[in-house]
Amino acid sequence: MSADLVVVGAGVVGAACAYFATSAGLRVTVVERGGIAAGTSSAGEGNLLVSDKEPGPELDLALLSLRAWREDLGDHGGLWEYEQKGGLVVASSPEGAAALRSLAAAQRACGVEVAEVADPVDYEPNLAPGLAAGAHYPQDAQVQPMLAAAHLLRLARERGAEIRLRTEVTGFLRDGDQVTGVRTAHADISAGAVLNAAGTWAGEVAALAEVTVPVLPRRGFVLVTQPMPVGTIRHKVYAAEYVGNVASGDAELQTSPVVEGTRSGTILIGATRERVGFDRTVSPEALRRLAGQAAALFPVLRSVRVMRSYLGFRPYCPDHLPVIGPDPRAPGLWHACGHEGAGVGLSAGTGLLLAQALTGAPAALDLAPFAPARFEAAA
Amino acid sequence: MTPEPHDVAVVGAGPAGLGAAAEAAGAGLDVVLIDAGQRPGGQYWRHAEGGRGQHWKAYEGLSRRLGQVRRIPGTQVWLITRDQEGFTLRLTGHDPVTARAVILCPGGYDRQLPIPGWDLPGVMAAGGVQALLKEHGTAPGRRAVVAGTGPFLLPVAVALARAGVAVAAVAEANPVTGWLRDPFGALAAPSKSVEAVRYAAAMTARRVLYRTRTVITEIVGDGRAEAVRLRRADGTQEEIAADLVALGWGFTPSLELPIMLGAETRLDEDGSLVAVVDGSQRSTADGVYIAGEATGVGGAALALAEGRLAALTLAGSGKTARLRRAVRRGRRFAAAMRRACPVPAEWTAWLTESTVVCRCEEVPYGELRRACHDLGADDARAVKMLARPGMGWCQGRMCGFATAAIAARLNGRVATADDLRAFAARVPAFPVALEDLAEN
Ligand SMILES: Cc1cc2nc3c(=O)[nH]c(=O)nc-3n(C[C@H](O)[C@H](O)[C@H](O)COP(=O)(O)OP(=O)(O)OC[C@H]3O[C@@H](n4cnc5c(N)ncnc54)[C@H](O)[C@@H]3O)c2cc1C
Ligand SMILES: Cc1cc2nc3c(=O)[nH]c(=O)nc-3n(C[C@H](O)[C@H](O)[C@H](O)COP(=O)(O)OP(=O)(O)OC[C@H]3O[C@@H](n4cnc5c(N)ncnc54)[C@H](O)[C@@H]3O)c2cc1C
Numbered sequence A: 001m002s003a004d005l006v007v008v009g010a011g012v013v014g015a016a017c018a019y020f021a022t023s024a025g026l027r028v029t030v031v032e033r034g035g036i037a038a039g040t041s042s043a044g045e046g047n048l049l050v051s052d053k054e055p056g057p058e059l060d061l062a063l064l065s066l067r068a069w070r071e072d073l074g075d076h077g078g079l080w081e082y083e084q085k086g087g088l089v090v091a092s093s094p095e096g097a098a099a100l101r102s103l104a105a106a107q108r109a110c111g112v113e114v115a116e117v118a119d120p121v122d123y124e125p126n127l128a129p130g131l132a133a134g135a136h137y138p139q140d141a142q143v144q145p146m147l148a149a150a151h152l153l154r155l156a157r158e159r160g161a162e163i164r165l166r167t168e169v170t171g172f173l174r175d176g177d178q179v180t181g182v183r184t185a186h187a188d189i190s191a192g193a194v195l196n197a198a199g200t201w202a203g204e205v206a207a208l209a210e211v212t213v214p215v216l217p218r219r220g221f222v223l224v225t226q227p228m229p230v231g232t233i234r235h236k237v238y239a240a241e242y243v244g245n246v247a248s249g250d251a252e253l254q255t256s257p258v259v260e261g262t263r264s265g266t267i268l269i270g271a272t273r274e275r276v277g278f279d280r281t282v283s284p285e286a287l288r289r290l291a292g293q294a295a296a297l298f299p300v301l302r303s304v305r306v307m308r309s310y311l312g313f314r315p316y317c318p319d320h321l322p323v324i325g326p327d328p329r330a331p332g333l334w335h336a337c338g339h340e341g342a343g344v345g346l347s348a349g350t351g352l353l354l355a356q357a358l359t360g361a362p363a364a365l366d367l368a369p370f371a372p373a374r375f376e377a378a379a
Numbered sequence B: 001m002t003p004e005p006h007d008v009a010v011v012g013a014g015p016a017g018l019g020a021a022a023e024a025a026g027a028g029l030d031v032v033l034i035d036a037g038q039r040p041g042g043q044y045w046r047h048a049e050g051g052r053g054q055h056w057k058a059y060e061g062l063s064r065r066l067g068q069v070r071r072i073p074g075t076q077v078w079l080i081t082r083d084q085e086g087f088t089l090r091l092t093g094h095d096p097v098t099a100r101a102v103i104l105c106p107g108g109y110d111r112q113l114p115i116p117g118w119d120l121p122g123v124m125a126a127g128g129v130q131a132l133l134k135e136h137g138t139a140p141g142r143r144a145v146v147a148g149t150g151p152f153l154l155p156v157a158v159a160l161a162r163a164g165v166a167v168a169a170v171a172e173a174n175p176v177t178g179w180l181r182d183p184f185g186a187l188a189a190p191s192k193s194v195e196a197v198r199y200a201a202a203m204t205a206r207r208v209l210y211r212t213r214t215v216i217t218e219i220v221g222d223g224r225a226e227a228v229r230l231r232r233a234d235g236t237q238e239e240i241a242a243d244l245v246a247l248g249w250g251f252t253p254s255l256e257l258p259i260m261l262g263a264e265t266r267l268d269e270d271g272s273l274v275a276v277v278d279g280s281q282r283s284t285a286d287g288v289y290i291a292g293e294a295t296g297v298g299g300a301a302l303a304l305a306e307g308r309l310a311a312l313t314l315a316g317s318g319k320t321a322r323l324r325r326a327v328r329r330g331r332r333f334a335a336a337m338r339r340a341c342p343v344p345a346e347w348t349a350w351l352t353e354s355t356v357v358c359r360c361e362e363v364p365y366g367e368l369r370r371a372c373h374d375l376g377a378d379d380a381r382a383v384k385m386l387a388r389p390g391m392g393w394c395q396g397r398m399c400g401f402a403t404a405a406i407a408a409r410l411n412g413r414v415a416t417a418d419d420l421r422a423f424a425a426r427v428p429a430f431p432v433a434l435e436d437l438a439e440n
Helices: A012-023 A057-072 A074-080 A094-109 A145-158 A199-208 A241-247 A284-297 A340-359 A374-378 B015-026 B056-064 B126-136 B153-162 B199-205 B256-260 B300-315 B321-340 B345-350 B365-373 B380-387 B400-410 B417-421 B434-438
Strands: A002-008 A028-031 A087-091 A115-117 A133-137 A162-164 A169-175 A178-184 A188-196 A216-225 A236-239 A258-261 A267-270 A305-316 A323-326 A333-337 B006-011 B031-034 B070-072 B077-083 B086-091 B094-104 B108-110 B123-125 B143-148 B166-172 B214-220 B227-232 B237-241 B244-248 B251-253 B265-267 B273-275 B288-290 B356-358
Touching: A002 A012, A002 A178, A012 A028, A012 A145, A012 A333, A012 A340, A028 A145, A028 A188, A057 A074, A057 A340, A074 A145, A087 A094, A094 A133, A145 A162, A145 A340, A145 B380, A169 A188, A169 A199, A188 A199, A199 A216, A199 A305, A199 A333, A216 A284, A216 A340, A216 B434, A236 A284, A267 A284, A284 B077, A284 B434, A305 A340, A305 B434, A323 A340, A333 A340, B006 B015, B006 B086, B006 B300, B015 B031, B015 B056, B015 B094, B015 B300, B031 B094, B077 B256, B094 B300, B108 B126, B123 B126, B126 B153, B126 B244, B143 B153, B143 B214, B143 B227, B153 B166, B153 B199, B153 B244, B166 B214, B166 B227, B166 B237, B214 B244, B214 B345, B251 B273, B265 B417, B273 B417, B288 B300, B300 B321, B345 B400, B356 B365, B356 B400, B365 B380, B365 B400, B380 B400, B380 B417, B400 B417
Parallel strands: A002 A028, A002 A188, A028 A162, A087 A236, A188 A333, B006 B031, B006 B094, B031 B070, B094 B288, B123 B244, B143 B166, B143 B244
Antiparallel strands: A087 A133, A115 A133, A169 A178, A178 A188, A216 A267, A216 A305, A236 A258, A258 A267, A323 A333, B077 B086, B086 B094, B108 B251, B214 B227, B227 B237, B265 B273
């Protein structure tokens, strides 16, 4: 058994990487210990956002990714319910409005399309009245992440990839320092390169190759309401404080939900952010805050019923940037992990960049800020 | 000031919950009993206001022992969490309740199979028909066929006949190996003073045609049920006219509360997911006792005995030996019954591409098949994520068992506990208004 590239993990990131790598002509084998999108990709939401990102490498990657979703993957958008519905960020106080305005200006300088909105109710008729200001981000979009992962894998398979589910990677094949393949419970697979796309568990996979990648879980809860009439909520709507939450390193519970409608009519309200390890116990406090904040933004939702909630564990790194690229400490090992709360959105750009790097094509973006060994240097 | 926690909160006021509450109160514990229904009794003693049900003396006997029990009827427990003092139970339309221990007796609901035509008006779950008869005394049809498998078909057929409905046939999918004379075992009557109903005799008296090894493969009709197609073991088929079809394929235990508290679950003989308990009704989660249908389907008398045993164990009573023996016996009998009445293995072969599996989200079988064959879904969880069965209002209560079986079958295997778990966990246990969540 041999391949040009073994991808460890069949989440949305591994799927996008497999798709772009096979499209670039590589022979790819995807190895996943569970089923399709068994990890965080089936436990989050599908926002593809530029609006919540401050200028920097993540915003650059988000802009590249949104273009990839729109253009490289545009023909397939219907398969994963791609919809460029736009984001609407609202501020309730004058200070919030000022902060939002300066963020928007900085983002605009990086290529983000954003329009100031005097009265957000013009965009979202059901918003609470009296909000101070808003900003409209037409590039923000959404997909259904499980469908995205599953169809990207199917398209990769049509391009020659092999997908092995229920196959856990238990070690690496080595030739000196060089990584030459993976060990699995069933068989060894030799490969020119191995890509660690194990999401929140990427640190464990890296450890099998005796390198450190500091990916840790950041828990999030999401609420799902009963189906509502089309148009109840038109954009992805959230309060300006959300951006601060996303960037925060605080372990404490933080909430500032994004409220959005889905194709099936349900409204998604999510998500909280909290560092509590892999704790799956329900937090009434988290549910309470999500519900309260969503109802404050959209009073029409007060009497709407929540049918379910769920939780997932975002893969985050201490500097909140993903890890993308070759690992000089273990030649032959590559990483695409640690995308935290934006892995669905960033998966397309990540796949594109990795395929370019693996095949020696010119890079659309400098990978240096995402370098796997950057944490060692800092230490 | 927050009030003192109760010694124990009993959730569910069916036979198990009533038995638990009565026994716990009798042992001097401070008990709160919470039930979704307005009147206590659960599935078994469901009754109209002022009406009476089967084995009513036993019910009255239990009710008399609830004097000291704080009762909260008409309320759903939508969340239970563990905290320092014990547990907090959050209720719909009511202040939260705290308790040092919980006895969960949530029962179960009808297990349904999406056979072609099951979504036509006039087709109902057997338990639903029974509930209508008990609460309103009327049946929504004139000529009925009762089909499926297991002893619970019998009381439904008899009740329909008593309500004046012509029961054209009872189709039991499995061979009947003697249990017909005594369908609920030696424990059948919750009170020894009451004779078990002789369903077989009652059916004979009313000339109900009872067919064994006969499966219902389809319900046909133009806009509503008009006839059923039956197939016997020898392959012969027949069509019988009916405007009411009561389908009973067993029960699916309610496990959202046990799972919320981290109690372990396992696969039972009848293919259901059930909560794991020891010989004294302790679950694997500390301070959490579980009794009744949620630990395995076994009828009202076993549920009652388990509820009592849970309470006595919690109270630290030394006098549980006899009850433990009775529960052990009851469980053995119930297990034998579950083995004798499996859902027919070939039922998934009756499905067509357009048979609706999930009625809430209107997902046809064809989409489940595509999720498996085209998208690589290899378990129920992935099928749910990719094709949306079980994502609607009932959160998989209706289609969860079927979807798990279909997902497994499409992957050439039988459903596992993991397949079923994809549909058993629910937070909140019931839909809750956003404003109530915000104020929880
Ligand atoms: C509540 C919540 C809301 C979110 N909302 C959004 C959003 O709106 N937009 C957005 O872009 N992102 C969102 N995210 C983040 C996003 O879900 C993740 O960043 C993304 O899913 C990560 O994808 P992945 O492929 O890296 O990881 P995963 O999907 O976790 O995939 C990793 C896979 O690797 C497998 N694996 C692990 N170890 C091994 C091994 N040893 N051998 C084989 N396989 C292995 C796992 O089983 C898993 O399937 C959200 C996350 C959460 C929790
Ligand atoms: C058609 C039919 C015929 C039957 N005939 C017989 C028979 O002849 N003999 C026999 O022995 N058995 C019979 N049974 C079975 C019998 O009804 C059950 O075995 C018995 O009721 C189980 O008792 P239980 O206490 O476990 O659950 P249940 O009686 O189902 O009671 C559970 C209670 O918990 C409540 N509940 C659940 N979750 C929550 C929550 N989150 N919050 C608040 N309340 C909650 C429910 O509303 C319900 O009132 C029959 C059942 C059916 C459907």
